[in-house]
Amino acid sequence: MNHCPTSPNRCGLIEMILAMTICGTIGLTVTLSGLPETQLIFFRCLFGALILGLLCWHQGIFSQTRYTPTFWIASLIGGTALLANWYFLFSAYAKTSVGIATTVYNTQPFMMVLICLFLFKEKITKSIVFWLLVSFGGLYLISSTQIHSGKPYSGYLTGIFEALAAAALYAVASVAAKFLKNYPPTLIAFYQMLLGVVIFLPFADFNLFTQTAPVSLSAAVTLGVVHTGLMYVFLYGAIQKLEAYKVASLSFLYPVLALLIDRCFFNIHLEPEQFFGVILILTGAAGINLKALFQHILTTRFIR
Numbered sequence: 001m002n003h004c005p006t007s008p009n010r011c012g013l014i015e016m017i018l019a020m021t022i023c024g025t026i027g028l029t030v031t032l033s034g035l036p037e038t039q040l041i042f043f044r045c046l047f048g049a050l051i052l053g054l055l056c057w058h059q060g061i062f063s064q065t066r067y068t069p070t071f072w073i074a075s076l077i078g079g080t081a082l083l084a085n086w087y088f089l090f091s092a093y094a095k096t097s098v099g100i101a102t103t104v105y106n107t108q109p110f111m112m113v114l115i116c117l118f119l120f121k122e123k124i125t126k127s128i129v130f131w132l133l134v135s136f137g138g139l140y141l142i143s144s145t146q147i148h149s150g151k152p153y154s155g156y157l158t159g160i161f162e163a164l165a166a167a168a169l170y171a172v173a174s175v176a177a178k179f180l181k182n183y184p185p186t187l188i189a190f191y192q193m194l195l196g197v198v199i200f201l202p203f204a205d206f207n208l209f210t211q212t213a214p215v216s217l218s219a220a221v222t223l224g225v226v227h228t229g230l231m232y233v234f235l236y237g238a239i240q241k242l243e244a245y246k247v248a249s250l251s252f253l254y255p256v257l258a259l260l261i262d263r264c265f266f267n268i269h270l271e272p273e274q275f276f277g278v279i280l281i282l283t284g285a286a287g288i289n290l291k292a293l294f295q296h297i298l299t300t301r302f303i304r
Contacts, residue, residue, distance in 0.1 A: 024255075035208075035220060045224070046224060050224075052193060071180060075195075078173040078192065088166040097268050098258050100142060100159075102259070103281050106281060108285075109285050111167050112175070113132070138284065142277040142278065143160045255278075
């Protein structure tokens with residue numbers, strides 16, 4: 001992934017778009033599989049570890065890395081948070097919908113801000129408070145009314161809280177990653193996948209390969225190979241080539257695609273207030289994530 005026939009910037013844009021497109025179809029794959037969350041996570045980690053392990057071996061990362069206690073502690077904390085995040089998010093898909101759960105999940109930036117406030121005493125500006133209120137106003141509108149679709153959604157409010165829990169856990173994983181800046185992201189992801197294999201091994205049912213419907217087997221394999229191994233390759237490749245504000249702006253393809261999947265595959269219709277709530281959440285997250293974009297525009301175009 002390091003050699004690109006075109007410019008690094010354009011290659012990074014393509015990789016980021018591919019990564020977000022893959023992310024946007026995670027909910028569809030999970031829903032179509034019909035498998036329990038624990039089964040899906042185990043096989044996602046198993047196949048993801050195979051892909052990432054081969055990549056690390058091919059690039060000589062294993063032999064070049066010097067491990068420290070900080071690496072193992074931060075990887076353990078981050079990996080556990082990441083795995084729990086998957087469990088709650090997958091569960092939220094079934095209780096709300098792919099699009100709603102993904103939109104609520106995009107409150108991650110605010111979870112990150114709150115965690116950094118308590119752990120690192122980072123300052124919260126009036127701007128952050130404003131966008132936080134905007135986003136949670138949208139969250140209230142989404143959670144106050146159930147969606148209408150061809151299938152019943154039980155435990156809707158529970159699903160909203162599970163998506164919020166997933167967002168908070170992802171923020172914890174992101175904070176843990178701050179202590180691993182000197183390590184290749186693919187190596188970190190590989191050990192987190194190995195951790196998932198160990199934790200979820202008791203829940204693994206290997207009859208998946210012989211007695212399960214082809215759709216379920218295909219979904220489980222796709223989730224590990226494409227949505228984990230391949231997605232990480234594209235995502236990390238993009239992060240290495242693009243400015244942070246471009247990565248942040250393109251990340252909004254993920255929830256938008258998830259909402260389109262809701263409409264096209266599951267015939268889900270949002271109430272007007274819920275649609276407005278989705279816009280508020282994405283706007284609030286954009287206000288935090290795209291701050292660098294606004295600063296970049298001001299600096300390069302208006303300040304000479």
